[in-house]
Amino acid sequence: MTIVVDAGEMTEFLAQVFPQVEGMFTIDHMDEDVLVMRLHASDQHLRPGGTVSGPAMFSLADVGAYVATMARIGKEALAVTTNCSIDFMRKPRAGADVIGHFRMLKLGRALSVVDCLLYSEGEDAPVARANLTYSIPPKRA
Amino acid sequence: MTIVVDAGEMTEFLAQVFPQVEGMFTIDHMDEDVLVMRLHASDQHLRPGGTVSGPAMFSLADVGAYVATMARIGKEALAVTTNCSIDFMRKPRAGADVIGHFRMLKLGRALSVVDCLLYSEGEDAPVARANLTYSIPPKRA
Amino acid sequence: MTIVVDAGEMTEFLAQVFPQVEGMFTIDHMDEDVLVMRLHASDQHLRPGGTVSGPAMFSLADVGAYVATMARIGKEALAVTTNCSIDFMRKPRAGADVIGHFRMLKLGRALSVVDCLLYSEGEDAPVARANLTYSIPPKRA
């Protein structure tokens, strides 16, 4: 489960493949144990009351699991989300960024499984948890 | 499981509570058996290649389950997503709207459970399936 | 999604590969649209009060998704559950068999996705819903 693409290179890669979410996410930290990724609170993702929306939290979970997977299998590979289960447990704090902590539970030849906990920045109790499965297609010859 | 808020009234209500997604969704049909709701393909929700993104499909699943629930418990009530499990099964067709078919499986006092299948418009095989649970807090006195 | 192993042959196959659940399940009906499979209520699967337990309902969901998959890919293939999400919605009726209705939503080369609704026999409202993903390993040479 060695990291083969570092945080800087991954940030550039994300900007290329998902230009429409530019500025939405930042990789705060990445090593073999944990990826920490930030969703910047902004008007676009807010519900009335100033809290981050469920779909925006799903986006963070999805992109973090993608980053954790691609950092290990390499940028030239492919990976697509096949499943996500997400529990929304607490209302995010108004105006706060959401910070995701991601752990790779399995990296197989065909599937990766990633777990994450999402927090409003500065809070101890998670606002959401999610698990995601990515399918890794066989490399093209 | 009678519908107490019709499609027109629900559309106005959505525009009030989620102004940031205005123009993103349309209620195509709603009766006691099924809700059909449309996600308009637009640049904002597209992945490279012109297909609708996973987070945009999640948004459709989430808002459809909300509409199905609120249409039965009434607009003055509250409902928040507590859980969603979603499977992405096929790549959506480029440029096509995504159409969600929603069914209410349970409407209890405290929880509603909604199932949905998502299709690229005009296709027979679903692109995704999801189930969602909404928590319905007790009414305030 | 043609059925290549019929209900009689599948019943014999189940008895071979899962001898420890013999007598627990019956295939009531199987065609290309739907598989109907029965969990016989028995003391072993009952909670106090005479209702079928959650783990017994999970077993039905799991074996039904396996049957639906193997009936299409053939008995010589392999398939292992990778994910299940299950919602328990109502208390099963005391003493009643649980009947599962299974639909194949996707049968790809590497994954199958099956949806099911579980009912207490004779009731209209489902007691549970589940979705399952099976991984289909490449055939050995």
Next chain:
Amino acid sequence: MTIVVDAGEMTEFLAQVFPQVEGMFTIDHMDEDVLVMRLHASDQHLRPGGTVSGPAMFSLADVGAYVATMARIGKEALAVTTNCSIDFMRKPRAGADVIGHFRMLKLGRALSVVDCLLYSEGEDAPVARANLTYSIPPKRA
């Protein structure tokens, strides 16, 4: 999230409410951070090849989340599983007990959310992960 029912008392309680699973599970350790619970490998839960079955692992996840919840809300309360999502990631080691590590992510008035990782005893990589939601009905007067 204080523990109000200790491991010894909880073990007696489990034997009363689930007599049919007596001898199947043991509470190895319980404190405010983590519950460690063991599924004893036995013929009844084994697949051909001697590995613990998926339904048996589901049973461990379900009973552990129940124990973690009841230990905090008290034995006189009620709690029923409403949702479980489980990923099976690796084949359990033949003949080994399965050890579950459970953490309480949320304990609200109406819902608890518990996360768990399951391991074959003595192994570092988890065989499965699961998250469960329990519904806590209001106390009867």
